[in-house]
Amino acid sequence: MDLSSATPSDRPYRGARALVIGGSIGGLTTALVLRDIGFEVDVYERTATPLHGRGSGIVLQPDTLRWFEERSSTDPAGLKTCTDWVQYLDRDNRIIAHEQRRWEYTSWGTFYRALLDDFGTEHYHLGAYASGFDDDGDAVTVRFADGRVENAELVVFADGINSAARPHFDADAEPSYAGYVGWRGTVPLGELSLETRLLMSDAITYSVVPNSHITLYPIPGEEGVDAADQLMNYVWYRNVAAGPELTELLTGVNGFVGAVSLHPGQVQERFVQELRAAAAAMLAPAAAEVVLATTEPYLQVVLDVRSRRMALGRTALVGDAACSARPHAAAGTAKAAADAWSLRDALLAADGDISGALAAWEPAQLELSRSLLARVTEMGDRSQFHNTWVPGDPSLRFGLYGPGILHPENRQPQPAAS
Numbered sequence: 467m468d469l470s471s472a473t474p475s476d477r478p479y480r481g482a483r484a485l486v487i488g489g490s491i492g493g494l495t496t497a498l499v500l501r502d503i504g505f506e507v508d509v510y511e512r513t514a515t516p517l518h519g520r521g522s523g524i525v526l527q528p529d530t531l532r533w534f535e536e537r538s539s540t541d542p543a544g545l546k547t548c549t550d551w552v553q554y555l556d557r558d559n560r561i562i563a564h565e566q567r568r569w570e571y572t573s574w575g576t577f578y579r580a581l582l583d584d585f586g587t588e589h590y591h592l593g594a595y596a597s598g599f600d601d602d603g604d605a606v607t608v609r610f611a612d613g614r615v616e617n618a619e620l621v622v623f624a625d626g627i628n629s630a631a632r633p634h635f636d637a638d639a640e641p642s643y644a645g646y647v648g649w650r651g652t653v654p655l656g657e658l659s660l661e662t663r664l665l666m667s668d669a670i671t672y673s674v675v676p677n678s679h680i681t682l683y684p685i686p687g688e689e690g691v692d693a694a695d696q697l698m699n700y701v702w703y704r705n706v707a708a709g710p711e712l713t714e715l716l717t718g719v720n721g722f723v724g725a726v727s728l729h730p731g732q733v734q735e736r737f738v739q740e741l742r743a744a745a746a747a748m749l750a751p752a753a754a755e756v757v758l759a760t761t762e763p764y765l766q767v768v769l770d771v772r773s774r775r776m777a778l779g780r781t782a783l784v785g786d787a788a789c790s791a792r793p794h795a796a797a798g799t800a801k802a803a804a805d806a807w808s809l810r811d812a813l814l815a816a817d818g819d820i821s822g823a824l825a826a827w828e829p830a831q832l833e834l835s836r837s838l839l840a841r842v843t844e845m846g847d848r849s850q851f852h853n854t855w856v857p858g859d860p861s862l863r864f865g866l867y868g869p870g871i872l873h874p875e876n877r878q879p880q881p882a883a884s
């Protein structure tokens with residue numbers, strides 16, 4: 467069905483109610499596409515205040531941006547930065563491999579705010595933690611920690627890597643630690659030396675060192691996407707042994723241990739000092755300059771998890787809740803958005819049969835999760851453990867559907883699922 471000219475009354479699920487649990491990028495995209503086909507949608511997010519300051523840069527792939535390209539009045543140009551080159555630097559800042567390839571980027575906050583602006587706040591409920599649910603075949607009942615109970619014909623869980631709903635779908639799917647963390651940070655472009663700005667502002671830059679690599683790219687700042695407002699963003703993957711060493715690193719200045727991340731300002735000063743010393747000793751000088759200039763670097767633990775079910779009756783699991791894969795394909799938000807759009811397509815094809823639509827939707831999304839996770843696991847292991855991350859190797863390109871493959875129709879045949 468072509469919805470481009472549809473009025474709300476033409477929409478096939480008009481009068482049906484959907485709940486989305488989790489109000490981040492995956493949840494909001496799902497909510498918008500479901501509302502677009504007629505559902506009355508409410509989003510429930512456990513965090514009590516509007517989400518901001520989460521993460522920093524996101525490499526954009528077409529699925530992530532699709533809402534703004536096709537269904538929004540917001541101009542996507544106002545949400546993104548771009549570069550035309552991919553380059554690898556050596557210890558003397560020499561470019562040892564490069565490729566002309568355009569990538570686009572956003573910042574988590576810019577993108578989240580734009581999605582929330584489109585969805586609005588009337589049906590976006592903060593401070594609502596979904597603690598349980600039942601599906602009686604005709605409707606789903608969701609129970610919240612504050613005592614609220616809600617019913618709907620469809621419930622989509624977009625509740626992230628520690629999804630409380632996932633055990634209903636796959637009791638054995640537990641996040642497993644990849645053996646390394648991502649150090650992240652941003653620095654205003656204007657605070658970098660002219661030499662570094664000239665070298666890095668039109669490229670995604672890599673510096674590959676033994677058992678590690680850093681990726682840097684320019685993203686929108688709080689004030690906008692103009693060069694003067696941009697930030698240089700990075701992720702530096704560094705190995706940390708599981709157990710006491712990881713626990714100590716993740717113990718914030720407030721004494722609490724982060725489960726999956728430590729926010730800016732929470733990392734103990736001695737670990738920040740060690741990061742800076744290692745950057746100066748190991749990285750290409752331009753990359754080191756960015757790390758050294760970061761006021762409050764922060765941490766994300768790299769974890770893998772994949773549910774072997776994504777649909778159960780009238781409930782679905784999407785985004786990181788269904789599969790959280792190491793970030794080396796830069797495809798996490800694209801996967802979450804692809805789950806949402808394909809769910810919409812399945813619902814449109816099912817002519818009102820919600821559980822039938824979910825059952826039809828599930829196999830392709832499970833296969834996408836499987837192939838993505840297998841590929842990024844190999845990419846991460848090559849960088850962090852085998853030292854076979856060869857600068858310029860085309861198999862290391864980003865892409866949800868394969869290296870450099872951003873559209874499902876361009877996907878190569880995959881080996882059969884194991």
Ligand SMILES: Cc1cc2nc3c(=O)[nH]c(=O)nc-3n(C[C@H](O)[C@H](O)[C@H](O)COP(=O)(O)OP(=O)(O)OC[C@H]3O[C@@H](n4cnc5c(N)ncnc54)[C@H](O)[C@@H]3O)c2cc1C
Nearest residue numbers: 488490492512524525596625626648785786793796798799
């Ligand atoms: C180092 C690193 C770099 C990355 N780089 C990229 C990149 O370049 N490009 C890219 O596309 N992706 C990237 N990702 C991945 C990306 O951040 C995630 O895939 C994406 O944010 C998933 O979104 P989500 O909405 O599924 O989950 P989340 O963003 O985790 O959101 C889940 C939400 O659910 C809420 N919630 C949880 N439980 C409940 C509950 N019971 N009730 C109500 N609410 C609940 C949480 O508070 C949260 O807001 C990166 C990840 C890491 C770690």
